[in-house]
Amino acid sequence: GQNIDQPTEMTATEGAIVQINCTYQTSGFNGLFWYQQHAGEAPTFLSYNVLDGLEEKGRFSSFLSRSKGYSYLLLKELQMKDSASYLCAVTRPGTYKYIFGTGTRLKVLA
Amino acid sequence: NAGVMQNPRHLVRRRGQEARLRCSPMKGHSHVYWYRQLPEEGLKFMVYLQKENIIDESGMPKERFSAEFPKEGPSILRIQQVVRGDSAAYFCASSPERSTDTQYFGPGTRLTVL
Numbered sequence: 408g409q410n411i412d413q414p415t416e417m418t419a420t421e422g423a424i425v426q427i428n429c430t431y432q433t434s435g436f437n438g439l440f441w442y443q444q445h446a447g448e449a450p451t452f453l454s455y456n457v458l459d460g461l462e463e464k465g466r467f468s469s470f471l472s473r474s475k476g477y478s479y480l481l482l483k484e485l486q487m488k489d490s491a492s493y494l495c496a497v498t499r500p501g502t503y504k505y506i507f508g509t510g511t512r513l514k515v516l517a
Numbered sequence: 518n519a520g521v522m523q524n525p526r527h528l529v530r531r532r533g534q535e536a537r538l539r540c541s542p543m544k545g546h547s548h549v550y551w552y553r554q555l556p557e558e559g560l561k562f563m564v565y566l567q568k569e570n571i572i573d574e575s576g577m578p579k580e581r582f583s584a585e586f587p588k589e590g591p592s593i594l595r596i597q598q599v600v601r602g603d604s605a606a607y608f609c610a611s612s613p614e615r616s617t618d619t620q621y622f623g624p625g626t627r628l629t630v631l
Contacts, residue, residue, distance in 0.1 A: 507559040
């Protein structure tokens with residue numbers, strides 16, 4: 408089967424850095440997406456990794472290691488508005504379905 | 518450029534009734550995907566459609582669920598004879614011409630079955 412694992416919840420302080428991990432075991436791999444989802448709202452696209460390494464986009468960075476089946480999302484200079492769920496999703500060759508993890512609920516405290 | 522639109526945002530049905538969920542993709546997008554999110558669970562793929570065609574419905578329950586994406590108008594996810602277990606958030610996403618492009622999600626329809 409396909410398995411995507413993320414921590415259920417994390418807590419961090421405003422201004423700090425937090426790393427949200429995602430490990431995956433899938434039959435084939437094409438790419439990995441990170442989405443942010445505020446309660447009651449649409450998931451919004453954050454990043455997409457296809458090759459190994461770090462992709463940086465402002466305060467958010469995403470890392471991928473295909474050999475280890477591992478990714479992380481790094482959030483710097485945390486703000487209260489970053490309190491949300493962060494969803495990791497994998498795609499496989501020849502398909503378009505996203506396989507999602509259960510998401511990580513991040514709480515940012517003042 | 519308006520995002521993906523879904524309506525209604527909230528829908529309450531009694532057991533045995535029908536639920537119709539609508540999704541209008543982003544302008545210029547011809548690929549539509551439906552996902553279901555049960556409480557405390559991740560999003561699960563249900564069906565992938567292009568205009569007038571169902572490409573993959575492997576995630577759809579075999580009975581009571583159907584989807585369409587007509588030439589004109591929104592995509593519709595239809596659930597007949599709803600049961601309590603159908604209570605969930607249903608999200609629609611769309612992507613441009615290539616099915617492997619990034620998917621953009623709508624705000625979801627929260628279905629509650631009494």
